[in-house]
Amino acid sequence: MKYDVLIIGAGPGGIFSAYELVKKCPGLKIAVFDTGYALEQRHCPIDGKKIKSCINCRVCSIMSGFGGAGAYSDGKYNITNQFGGTLYEYIGKEQALDLMHYVDQINLSHGGEGTRLYSTANSEIKKLCLQHDLHLLDAQVRHLGTDINYVVLQNIFAELKDKVDFHFRSPVDHIEVLPDGYRLTVGDQTFDGTYCVVSAGRSGSKWMETVCRSLGIATKSNRVDIGVRVELPAEIFAHLTDQLYESKIVYRTEKYGDLVRTFCMNPRGAVVNENTNGIVTVNGHSYEDPAKQTQNTNFALLVAKHFSEPFKDSNGYGESIARLSNMLGGGVMVQRFGDLIRGRRSNVQRIAESFVTPTLAATPGDLSLVIPKRILDGIIEMIYKLDRIAPGTANEDTLLYGVEVKFYNMEVAINSDLETSYRNLFVIGDGSGITHSLSHASASGVYVARVIAGREEENGTNA
Numbered sequence: 001m002k003y004d005v006l007i008i009g010a011g012p013g014g015i016f017s018a019y020e021l022v023k024k025c026p027g028l029k030i031a032v033f034d035t036g037y038a039l040e041q042r043h044c045p046i047d048g049k050k051i052k053s054c055i056n057c058r059v060c061s062i063m064s065g066f067g068g069a070g071a072y073s074d075g076k077y078n079i080t081n082q083f084g085g086t087l088y089e090y091i092g093k094e095q096a097l098d099l100m101h102y103v104d105q106i107n108l109s110h111g112g113e114g115t116r117l118y119s120t121a122n123s124e125i126k127k128l129c130l131q132h133d134l135h136l137l138d139a140q141v142r143h144l145g146t147d148i149n150y151v152v153l154q155n156i157f158a159e160l161k162d163k164v165d166f167h168f169r170s171p172v173d174h175i176e177v178l179p180d181g182y183r184l185t186v187g188d189q190t191f192d193g194t195y196c197v198v199s200a201g202r203s204g205s206k207w208m209e210t211v212c213r214s215l216g217i218a219t220k221s222n223r224v225d226i227g228v229r230v231e232l233p234a235e236i237f238a239h240l241t242d243q244l245y246e247s248k249i250v251y252r253t254e255k256y257g258d259l260v261r262t263f264c265m266n267p268r269g270a271v272v273n274e275n276t277n278g279i280v281t282v283n284g285h286s287y288e289d290p291a292k293q294t295q296n297t298n299f300a301l302l303v304a305k306h307f308s309e310p311f312k313d314s315n316g317y318g319e320s321i322a323r324l325s326n327m328l329g330g331g332v333m334v335q336r337f338g339d340l341i342r343g344r345r346s347n348v349q350r351i352a353e354s355f356v357t358p359t360l361a362a363t364p365g366d367l368s369l370v371i372p373k374r375i376l377d378g379i380i381e382m383i384y385k386l387d388r389i390a391p392g393t394a395n396e397d398t399l400l401y402g403v404e405v406k407f408y409n410m411e412v413a414i415n416s417d418l419e420t421s422y423r424n425l426f427v428i429g430d431g432s433g434i435t436h437s438l439s440h441a442s443a444s445g446v447y448v449a450r451v452i453a454g455r456e457e458e459n460g461t462n463a
């Protein structure tokens with residue numbers, strides 16, 4: 001089958017490439033391939049009753065399918081260059097922000113209207129943080145919520161489905177370079193196209209490595225973030241979350257000089273499992289609908305670990321730690337902060353007697369048997385620091401879930417068009433290693449679509 005543009009991955013990167021191409025070049029024949037299912041068919045079997053934890057489905061509906069890893073996310077759309085990726089290094093800060101705003105407007109016009117845009121600018125909280133050597137990063141945050149995020153995706157799909165060929169349950173095996181384009185192999189079928197946009201996200205990271213190896217595209221990788229997800233009564237962080245929704249706070253530890261940061265804050269949300277390549281880690285989300293909200297707020301505390309030569313497998317390091325928690329806990333482990341400080345494990349009784357009711361059925365255990373001392377020390381130091389700006393954070397019953405690992409895809413060598421050394425072969429989104437968020441991944445999709453539209457214009461082929 002012959003197309004003009006082949007897009008691999010139906011996450012935010014792939015979706016916004018397709019969306020923008022349809023707008024800018026309505027005459028192009030576009031195909032999108034995804035390992036996972038269409039949005040309505042995406043179902044995680046964990047129901048909290050019969051199936052309580054991850055059963056390692058062959059295709060993970062949390063990570064794959066229309067909407068990608070973002071489909072069941074909290075839909076926190078961060079408009080900033082300070083975190084969420086380094087797209088700005090390739091396309092410039094102003095353009096990166098413009099594209100994030102552009103995608104925000106598309107989200108609003110597809111069901112997101114009425115959602116709130118928070119901002120950290122000039123806030124009193126910033127001053128409070130600084131007084132305690134904590135550093136609040138600048139951002140605007142649109143909170144769509146898991147429910148509205150889903151509606152936005154439904155509406156975008158409805159708009160695209162007659163203009164783009166979506167191939168679900170279609171994992172791309174190989175990308176072959178042809179004299180005038182690319183050939184994708186999906187099982188026993190092949191698809192040819194002039195342009196190829198690869199947006200394979202986190203779940204496609206291993207596959208992406210094989211593609212780069214086989215095509216001789218350079219990559220580099222040296223970072224992984226390891227930590228825990230903290231869960232506490234929503235009141236403790238309400239003065240921050242009511243004003244900012246999400247606060248990204250960074251702290252440099254006294255003991256080791258490591259940077260610890262808050263990540264993915266979910267006011268009145270729920271802690272959830274995440275499955276990456278068969279390894280169960282922890283994550284969180286929350287709903288915009290008050291009826292679905294919980295009594296608790298959760299957020300991650302992560303320590304960035306950078307490795308230098310000769311060690312190259314930073315993700316392997318993170319995976320080994322997560323595997324250890326899976327081995328001891330059968331999945332995610334939970335521990336009361338008070339138990340951790342006393343050097344004892346949490347057990348079912350201690351968790352049951354806790355004043356904080358866990359929102360995830362995790363196995364009570366001892367995180368100090370899993371997380372390296374240096375990282376755990378940093379997390380404990382940060383919890384005591386946060387206790388100064390949000391008293392109660394260091395309470396005995398604060399729950400810590402582990403392990404939260406933020407894997408980074410290796411960085412693929414691309415130029416300022418987000419193009420590899422092969423003409424018209426682009427790598428975008430989290431799969432490129434340069435974005436780590438909904439906003440940056442979506443913006444990279446729009447950007448590359450405009451590059452393609454520009455080339456079509458030059459060729460005089462844009463209908």
Ligand SMILES: Cc1cc2nc3c(=O)[nH]c(=O)nc-3n(C[C@H](O)[C@H](O)[C@H](O)COP(=O)(O)OP(=O)(O)OC[C@H]3O[C@@H](n4cnc5c(N)ncnc54)[C@H](O)[C@@H]3O)c2cc1C
Binds near residue numbers: 013076170171
């Ligand atoms: C639980 C959870 C909550 C999150 N919450 C937030 C949040 O609130 N805010 C935020 O900014 N970010 C959040 N994130 C991160 C965000 O979802 C990602 O940064 C974003 O989805 C990246 O978009 P992407 O298009 O690059 O990749 P993805 O969304 O990962 O999509 C990649 C797609 O490619 C497909 N694919 C991979 N390999 C192949 C192949 N060989 N053939 C065909 N298809 C393939 C996959 O099935 C997948 O659907 C969250 C992530 C998770 C898991």
